[in-house]
Amino acid sequence: MNRTLAVILAGILSFSCSSMMGNGDSRELQLTGSPSLSSAQGTAKVSTTDDGNTQIDLEVKHLAPPEKVNTGATAFVVWVKDNNSETNPHNLGALRVDENLNGRMKAVTSLRSFDLYVTAEPNATTDQPSGEQLLRTNVEMKSLNEK
Numbered sequence: 001m002n003r004t005l006a007v008i009l010a011g012i013l014s015f016s017c018s019s020m021m022g023n024g025d026s027r028e029l030q031l032t033g034s035p036s037l038s039s040a041q042g043t044a045k046v047s048t049t050d051d052g053n054t055q056i057d058l059e060v061k062h063l064a065p066p067e068k069v070n071t072g073a074t075a076f077v078v079w080v081k082d083n084n085s086e087t088n089p090h091n092l093g094a095l096r097v098d099e100n101l102n103g104r105m106k107a108v109t110s111l112r113s114f115d116l117y118v119t120a121e122p123n124a125t126t127d128q129p130s131g132e133q134l135l136r137t138n139v140e141m142k143s144l145n146e147k
Helices: 003-020
Strands: 026-033 041-048 054-061 075-082 090-097 103-109 113-121 135-140
Touching: 026 113, 041 135, 054 090, 054 113, 054 135, 075 103, 090 103
Parallel strands: none
Antiparallel strands: 026 041, 026 135, 041 054, 054 103, 075 090, 075 113, 113 135
16 A cells, blocks of 8 residues: 555544544543442543433442432432523433442433432432432533634
8 A cells, every 4th residue: 555545544534533523522531429328430421422412321339239328219210400500400211230339320301411320229310319419520612612
């Protein structure tokens, strides 16, 4: 393969990879655990989708069963709360935890600046958090106008 062709192919590959990543605003955040659940750990990989939303890939480890964390709890719920308004938190869904006390969840939100947290709740479809924030982080994505 000649040098010119190699440079062209490298450019095409580079462009293809950056296109798959959205606008390049991607990061991994550590979640802070509550003192009542000191062994729990979590990370959230957040990135911008092609349509400007925020994709969240949440991974937790060492999370005890919900009923051991909060009396009457049956599910862990993942929430987002807009940092720029007084709106109520939004339930992104249940975080399933396996027998090894690990869990994963993928979700998308239109929010760009928000708190992300996990609570133990009586049911997975609740519309208001009632439990303590067990794991949490703050997400600040670049606006679509920023480069």
